[in-house]
Amino acid sequence: MDSKYLQRILLARVYDVAHDTPLDYAANLSRRLKHDVWLKREDQQPIFSFKIRGAYNKMSRISPSVLKRGVVAASAGNHAQGVAMAGKTLGCPVTIFMPITSPEIKVKSVKSFGAKVKLVGDSYAEAFAAADAFRKRKGLRLISPYDDADIIAGNGTIGLEIMRSAKGKLDAIFVPVGGGGLIAGIATYVKSVSNNVKVIGVEPMDSDAMTRSLNAGKRIALKEVGIFADGVAVKLVGKECFRLVQKYVDDIVQVDTDETCAAIKDIFEDTRTIVEPSGALAVAGLKKYCSRLNRNGKGFVAVNTGANMNFDRLRHVSERAEIGERREAIIAVTIPERPGSFAQFCATIGDRGITEFNYRFADEAEAHVYCGVQISSREEGSRLIATLKRNDYPVL
Known part of the structure; x- marks a missing residue:
């Protein structure tokens, strides 16, 4: 232990x-x-x-002289907020590097605590690399999000x-x-x-x-x-x-x-x-x-x-x-491009609810149908696909 x-x-x-x-x-x-x-x-x-737990526990143990110079961190959002709040509480300047893809709500929250935000790259790894380079250049303490x-x-x-x-x-x-x-x-x-x-x-x-x-x-x-x-x-x-x-x-x-x-x-x-x-x-x-x-x-x-x-x-x-609850099946089916084929497809679906639908002409012989169908379980979804295949509808 x-x-x-x-x-x-x-x-x-x-x-x-x-x-x-x-x-x-x-x-x-x-x-x-x-x-x-x-x-x-x-x-x-x-x-x-x-994230406030680890960030504050770390920063509260750093000497006041180091905190006075400021700290830097990289994060997709929540660690950034933790460091920013801890910095405001401890009177420490904070610079945060965040991926461009970070949720706006997290970026705004970080700024609300007075931290400087720099949006860099598309991933945490890119943001961290930029933060680490900034740390070395400025002589600041880097606050790790986990390690x-x-x-x-x-x-x-x-x-x-x-x-x-x-x-x-x-x-x-x-x-x-x-x-x-x-x-x-x-x-x-x-x-x-x-x-x-x-x-x-x-x-x-x-x-x-x-x-x-x-x-x-x-x-x-x-x-x-x-x-x-x-x-x-x-x-x-x-x-x-x-x-x-x-x-x-x-x-x-x-x-x-x-x-x-x-x-x-x-x-x-x-x-x-x-x-x-x-x-x-x-x-x-x-x-x-x-x-x-x-x-x-x-x-x-x-x-x-x-x-x-x-x-x-x-x-x-x-x-x-x-979909995650198996209450909806997303299916893509090819149907013949001829009169009555769409009505026959709908009859095969039965009285199940349709949550979304897209009909796309492919060529003179066939069309592609993309739809969401309400189901009660994964088993019903499997039965629906089996029924479509039995009726000669290729399911993609």
Whole structure:
């Protein structure tokens, strides 16, 4: 056991600015999954993200003379807000490098704390390279978003709060994974007090650096990462984070964009709060994990890490949530270009609702139909495709 981390977590300076967030029972989700599900509400922090914990714990331990010169950080958004708020609290000038693709709501929040923002590149890696060059040129301290003992310890206070507040049996804690600082901190604390509670990470399929690294036994750098869950869009996990994850994390679950959107809807239905994609990963992974279990009645916690969602993304999330819940099937079908063929296609679809539709002329012989069809389950979607194929409709 890493006794130094346990001590660091117990002495972490987070509560000058961070809240001991509630552990809320998700009644609707629990009823559907037939397991007790609790949500750790880090979306209720002052910056609507857990990131204030690690950032403040780190910066509060830096000497006043260093803070006076200023600090620099790179982030897609939430770490930037944490550093900016900590800087304002401690009277420290802050410069943040953010990818051009960062959500506007996060950029505005960083600026509201008085930090200088520089938008650079299309990814965290490019923003970090620019921040590191700026640090060297100006002689400033760089605040890592995850690969730092004080950052990890600050995040570990979430694990402390969960273990202290958990009601009834607790079987597993689900944690989003980006660079690894959050799950490293939580897992290190949890395993120091109980080996019976599993710590399970959740990654997007298109940003799976931790999964690949664990499989390889060494850190693997991704060439590209998805940006939908921008809060975890990391090409290379932290060195110290990886060491702790190897030692203490039980499993990693991967989820796709549709499953993440469905989880955003699940959280909304239980809390009336809209979390950002990375903030919903834990619930998405929890649901997937539950689908593999052959018994009910377990107790799970999902860490809702943030709620900094751009409003204009909500329509996209709503549409993809239906697919993630297997309530909509998106199909592309080729039909003959002749009178009556479209009516026959509609008859084959039956009385199912159509959520979207596009008819495109291909040539004199055929046309392409793209449509969204309401379904009640994945099995019904499979039956629909089988029916279309039996009626000689090529499904793409």
